[in-house]
Amino acid sequence: MPELIDWRKIKNGNKTEFDRMFDYYYHPLCSFAYTYLKNTQIVEDVVIELFSSIWETRGALNIKSSLKNYLLTLTKNHSIDLIRKNKIHHVGIEHATGLISEEEDVLFDDVDIVNKLHDLINKLPDQRRKILKLAVYEGKSYAQIAEELDISINTVKTQMSRAYKYLKEKLNVSENRLVVMLFLM
Helix, strand or coil: CCCCCCHHHHCCCCCCHHHHHHHHHHHHHHHHHHHHHHHHHHHHHHHHHHHHHHHCCCCCCCCCCCCCHHHHHHHHHHHHHHHHHHHCCCCCCHHHHHHHHHHHHHHHHHHHHHHHHHHHHHHHCCHHHHHHHHHHHHCCCHHHHHHHHHCHHHHHHHHHHHHHHHHHHHHCCHHHHHHHHHCCC
């Protein structure tokens, strides 16, 4: 884990420290919000708005828990508020809340691994990365991916297998842990 983020510096207007916090927590918070909202664009908007709000109100904020727990709670509340206001029906609130309570420790205990996972996914060959994202982020079946990309189902299976193998080896995690992390990305 990198040096701890110094909230006092942020509260006093240190933009460099705020940027460090943003860089460190942005992808994990997007992953967390995605479990509620299931829409990448909405998720990114929510997390960016959250950080913007934190910066604007930093002087008045009094964080009593750890910074990561504070950010996690804020993200969860913003996501649920958006679901309620806009009636986003991708995932039921009860289902998402139950899922997150079981897995949130996986995400935030391993923030470094989640950040590394994001970087590793971006280093995959283009077609492999596209196939992985269609399967994991969009929930498409191998048959749907094959049809969309005009390739065989066996090619999809092979590319998925290679992607999982590469990510497991680079992260040194079990396949189950990798699947949970990908789900939370």
